[in-house]
Amino acid sequence: GQNIDQPTEMTATEGAIVQINCTYQTSGFNGLFWYQQHAGEAPTFLSYNVLDGLEEKGRFSSFLSRSKGYSYLLLKELQMKDSASYLCAVRRGGGNKLTFGTGTQLKVEL
Amino acid sequence: NAGVMQNPRHLVRRRGQEARLRCSPMKGHSHVYWYRQLPEEGLKFMVYLQKENIIDESGMPKERFSAEFPKEGPSILRIQQVVRGDSAAYFCASSREGDLPEQYFGPGTRLTVT
Numbered sequence: 309g310q311n312i313d314q315p316t317e318m319t320a321t322e323g324a325i326v327q328i329n330c331t332y333q334t335s336g337f338n339g340l341f342w343y344q345q346h347a348g349e350a351p352t353f354l355s356y357n358v359l360d361g362l363e364e365k366g367r368f369s370s371f372l373s374r375s376k377g378y379s380y381l382l383l384k385e386l387q388m389k390d391s392a393s394y395l396c397a398v399r400r401g402g403g404n405k406l407t408f409g410t411g412t413q414l415k416v417e418l
Numbered sequence: 419n420a421g422v423m424q425n426p427r428h429l430v431r432r433r434g435q436e437a438r439l440r441c442s443p444m445k446g447h448s449h450v451y452w453y454r455q456l457p458e459e460g461l462k463f464m465v466y467l468q469k470e471n472i473i474d475e476s477g478m479p480k481e482r483f484s485a486e487f488p489k490e491g492p493s494i495l496r497i498q499q500v501v502r503g504d505s506a507a508y509f510c511a512s513s514r515e516g517d518l519p520e521q522y523f524g525p526g527t528r529l530t531v532t
Contacts (some may be wrong), residue, residue, distance in 0.1 A: 317500070339519055350422075350523040356435050365522065393447060395460065398520055404449060406521065410460040 312409035314396050319415045320386055328381045328412045335412035339399040341406060342370050342381045346392045354381070354394075383414075391416045421446045422524035423492075430527050430530045431500050439527045443512030449473075451511045452485060453522060459510065469494060480486040499530045509530040 311333045322325040332340070339358040343351035348385055357372035357379060369382040393400055393411040400407065423442040437521040443450050467487040478485065482500075487493040492510040493505050497504055507528050512520035 326516075341519075341521075343523075351520060353520050358521060388484045397461075404451065404475055404513060404519060404521070405463050405466055405476070406461075407463065408453075408461040 311400055312396055312407060314394075314409040314412045316410070317344060317413045317415070320383075322386055322388060322416055322418055324386050325382065326386060326414065327386050328383070328394050328396075328414065330379045330381070332377050332379070332396070332398050332409075334377075334398055335398050335408070336401040337374060337377075337398065338401055340365070340370075340379050341397040342368075342379075343395040343397065343408075344392050345395055345411065351395055375385060386416050388416050388418075390414065391417055422447075422510060422522055424510050424527050425522035426527060427525060428528050430532060432532055433501055434499050437500050437504070437529055437531070439497075439508050439510075441444040441495070441512075441524055442492040443510075444500030444522055445505045446514060447512035448515050449521075450487050451510045451516075452495050453511065454492075455509060455526075456466040456506045457506075464495070470501070497529075500529075502531050503509075505529055505531045 313331045345351040351372040355370035362371045367384045372379045392414050395411045396409040397406040450467045453461040455461050458486045463477040465478050465485045484496045507526045509526045514530045515519045
């Protein structure tokens with residue numbers, strides 16, 4: 309089976325940096341995704357890591373360590389609009405099925 | 419807007435009725451996925467389809483639920499004899515052919531069973 313863990317909630321200040329962690333246990337790992345979901349809306353794709361290391365895309369970066377079963381999403385220069393749920397998802401094997409964590413609700417405050 | 423389209427956005431059904439949810443993938447995408455999201459829970463995979471084929475239905479309940487993606491037209495998720503526990507947001511996602519794994523989500527259909 310698969311197990312994906314993320315913190316339930318986090319709070320950060322506008323302009324700051326926040327790191328959202330995700331740990332997973334799975335066989336046949338074949339990639340990790342981060343999605344952003346605002347309340348009542350569709351998840352939107354943020355990043356995809358399949359090899360170890362850091363992927364940077366503007367204010368958002370994602371890191372993966374396959375040996376540790378660990379990833380994080382780093383958000384810089386936080387804005388109020390970044391308040392949302394951040395979903396970690398793992399792809400297993402050659403198929404395209406994604407298994408999602410329950411998400412981390414990020415609240416950005418002034 | 420060439421994004422993933424879902425309709426209806428909101429659907430209310432009485433217990434025992436049928437619900438039909440439709441999904442049109444992004445232009446150029448031939449893979450469709452259905453996920454269910456219960457309140458305060460994560461997205462749960464239901465089924466993965468390509469045109470006229472069900473590739474993986476390991477997340478589909480054994481009874482009352484079915485999905486199709488015909489050669490022409492949208493993908494349909496069908497729930498027969500709905501019960502209150504079926505109330506949830508149902509999201510469709512699509513991706514390209516090949517090993518590009520990024521899935522793009524539609525706005526979802528919020529099903530309420532009364």
